[in-house]
Amino acid sequence: MTHWIAVDWGTTALRITRMDGIRPVDTRQNDKGMNALSHDDFERVFIDLAGDWIDGPTDVLACGMVGARQGWAEAAYRTVPCAAAGGELTHAPTKDPRLNVSIVPGVRQLKPHPDVMRGEETQIAGILARQPDFDGVACLPGTHTKWAHLSAGEIVSFRTVMTGELFADLTGRSVLRHSLAGDGWDEEAFVAAVSDALSRPEILTARLFELRAADLLHGQDAATGRAILSGLLIGAELAATKPWWLGRDAIITGSSKTTHAYATALKSQGLSPTLLPADEMTLAGLAALRDA
Amino acid sequence: MTHWIAVDWGTTALRITRMDGIRPVDTRQNDKGMNALSHDDFERVFIDLAGDWIDGPTDVLACGMVGARQGWAEAAYRTVPCAAAGGELTHAPTKDPRLNVSIVPGVRQLKPHPDVMRGEETQIAGILARQPDFDGVACLPGTHTKWAHLSAGEIVSFRTVMTGELFADLTGRSVLRHSLAGDGWDEEAFVAAVSDALSRPEILTARLFELRAADLLHGQDAATGRAILSGLLIGAELAATKPWWLGRDAIITGSSKTTHAYATALKSQGLSPTLLPADEMTLAGLAALRDA
Structure with missing residues (x-):
């Protein structure tokens, strides 16, 4: 059989x-x-x-x-x-x-x-x-993204970050949903937000409400708001998982959309991740x- | 009339x-x-x-x-x-x-x-x-907590943090809800989590899923999990709002429960906040x- x-x-x-x-x-x-x-x-x-x-x-x-x-x-x-x-x-x-x-x-x-x-x-x-000989970090983006250090065919250690669930909650159910509707994207705003969150991770939760205020006061575009939110969350995730990816080879395995965002974020930090579906x-x- | x-x-x-x-x-x-x-x-x-x-x-x-x-x-x-x-x-x-x-x-x-x-x-x-002569920071905890610098009868600047909404979403609707049910509280775990988030704010989003894993693997009490979540979020908020409260007199104005948590957190940082309903x-x- x-x-x-x-x-x-x-x-x-x-x-x-x-x-x-x-x-x-x-x-x-x-x-x-x-x-x-x-x-x-x-x-x-x-x-x-x-x-x-x-x-x-x-x-x-x-x-x-x-x-x-x-x-x-x-x-x-x-x-x-x-x-x-x-x-x-x-x-x-x-x-x-x-x-x-x-x-x-x-x-x-x-x-x-x-x-x-x-x-x-x-x-x-x-x-x-x-x-079989891969030595580095595997990033598996999803509702609960996993970062796993792989070496000698083994999973050495790993860390889960709830970035996907946070993004879905904040865009779908929080007060921010009024300012982040649609599927639009703003790559430049995304990369800047990744960098912001990585260099000042302590500002993350305070930056969230800014997305609402920037819409109310300046009419900030929803596509820009979504990209900033994604960038802040992924940047915060990179700050938290730095011991896993810094100086290592990286493979990203996820759906095409999230894989793209994580690849862009890691490339902005000097890595050259391999993408596998x-x-x-x-x-x-x-x-x-x-x-x- | x-x-x-x-x-x-x-x-x-x-x-x-x-x-x-x-x-x-x-x-x-x-x-x-x-x-x-x-x-x-x-x-x-x-x-x-x-x-x-x-x-x-x-x-x-x-x-x-x-x-x-x-x-x-x-x-x-x-x-x-x-x-x-x-x-x-x-x-x-x-x-x-x-x-x-x-x-x-x-x-x-x-x-x-x-x-x-x-x-x-x-x-x-x-x-x-x-x-009328208060000079310092007013902290107004709620769904969207406000930190306002007050001086000479004026609102000088302020910062909103969505801590209350994040806490409600994470305990009520995320995967963490399975591990954080009830109304229990663990003051010691809360204070430790405030300190953790203040000293390592980059770890916030990664620490969230730990609350689920600690329940699955170690049977961590829901009261402890809730207190840790609240402490991590309020600690992250204190990290983000440090320019507002550091070295200033503080007034906290909120409902009794949230006021208590914020007062405990600020006291752990050496402040002596005044509470007003x-x-x-x-x-x-x-x-x-x-x-x-």
Whole structure:
């Protein structure tokens, strides 16, 4: 049986890929992430989406929040420093006897600060499958961006920053939403704000309300406001994660839009990051895990 | 006619006080703040709450977001440096001929950064009515906390920090809500977090996700998590507003709970702030304006 299904099941989305060995054949996705589901929903939601792909005994290998306590089945954490790929898979119970579902363990850090990841370890396994000798930092932008120091095939340490969630909250629900509507962008304002936040990180929370005042008093463009907000948050993130990226090679693995912003920010600090697409890295990671 | 109605109409609440000269007689409030209303709702909502207080021609003096563009009538801004009390009142149109509604102008700052306030200028007028010679900083904690440098009866400059809104969003809607439920408090953790954020402000956004990880990995108490979050945000705010409070006398005017947190934070930095209740200061400010 060379066919199997690779599953990336996160907080807000489910993405499944029919695999033939290490080769992706077809991909489907929906917005039924862990946040939208209760414990008993996972099998039904999976079968609804996979549909005709399940034509007999089917291996399924899943990573992400599907392994959280509120997920399909709680998967263990491995503790850094540890290999990017490895550890025992957790078997998820199913009513449908054709399904053989395994969930990848997450990775945790106990010192110097507590931290956890579920899903990103698989992207990192994909990065290291592609570049086994990489030594440097992997930046995985998202709702909760991860910065991981990789060396000798291992995740040495990592740091999570909630930049994506903060940006979504501030643009979507805070008083700033009135001044930051739309999808516009202002690259110059973004780069200046990154630099501001990096050189004066203590000013971050005070700068936020300025975006509202600049609109009310000067009619500041929403595109400029959005770019400044993004730049301030990413600049603050770079200030917090400097021990991870300073003087190291960098790989950024994310969606195209966030990857662009992080690449621009790191380039403004003299780095030359390599960009690798997140979906591909997840599949490469799952394929490497299945192969092992 | 010595009776009039003092109105504090903010983003999330309406509070009205029947006044006899400078003496408050009775107070009523509800949650019909500006955010919940459209332009045409204000007169009806006010009459519903004031009810039997309107027994003939009635003067109404209002401050707060009621004077915003989305409010009852848009009031002007005065520009700092300016007296805390003063400027032309804006007459709000009413269908009920018995009502004579005036709205206090807001205050804006054009340099060194754009900033606005609506309502806090009236609290400041109340503070200066109580302490005319005060020279120092007024800290007005709330959804959008204001720090105002007061000298010679004037507002010299000010800075708004969205600490209250960030705290509400992070505890109520972000992924952290799972780890920060309830009303508990841990004073020691709060003070330590204030100090951490003040000495290493660059770490703020990275420290946020730690609150989730510390719960998942170490079962950190929600009360401790809430206190750390509040301490990190207020510590970051103190780092951003240091030019306003460092080496100055300080007055804190807010609700009892937030006032306590800010007082503890400022005391940890060697200040001895005076606490004045926000509601009283608003009434004192409106009475001073009416008197002028």
